[in-house]
Amino acid sequence: MGMASEFRAFIARGNVLDLAVGVIIGAAFGKIVASLTDDIIMPVIGLATGGMDFSSKFILLGPIPAKYTGSPTDYAALKKAGVAMLGYGSFINAVINFVILGFVIFLIVKQANRLMPRPAPAPSGPTEVELLAEIRDSLKAR
Numbered sequence: 782m783g784m785a786s787e788f789r790a791f792i793a794r795g796n797v798l799d800l801a802v803g804v805i806i807g808a809a810f811g812k813i814v815a816s817l818t819d820d821i822i823m824p825v826i827g828l829a830t831g832g833m834d835f836s837s838k839f840i841l842l843g844p845i846p847a848k849y850t851g852s853p854t855d856y857a858a859l860k861k862a863g864v865a866m867l868g869y870g871s872f873i874n875a876v877i878n879f880v881i882l883g884f885v886i887f888l889i890v891k892q893a894n895r896l897m898p899r900p901a902p903a904p905s906g907p908t909e910v911e912l913l914a915e916i917r918d919s920l921k922a923r
């Protein structure tokens with residue numbers, strides 16, 4: 782019973798719940814950014830580069846099995862068949878997703894910092910010289 786109550790107290794803490802909400806929203810936001818990259822940005826880049834589709838770019842590292850009947854240029858089918866290859870096109874897409882996601886997070890944090898009130902400056906006290914002068918004066922007065 783003690784462990785259950787400790788766990789309940791742990792979960793009920795605000796920062797754990799905030800973290801859980803952040804992870805869930807972050808995962809959903811990641812899907813939105815992936816869709817933005819795959820469905821909007823990459824087709825425009827493909828159009829600008831004459832129809833190049835990065836997601837299907839790869840280098841074969843091993844032979845295609847004799848039992849494989851799909852297209853030798855179908856990255857997804859070859860990957861499913863277990864063919865060894867470097868999918869550098871998927872990596873390019875992942876890098877673009879990361880850059881977009883990082884930039885959007887940068888903009889969100891920048892905006893949040895502008896909207897949050899600045900902390901009030903700490904009240905200034907006496908300087909070191911003034912403190913030393915007070916100590917000297919109190920020692921002289923004794």
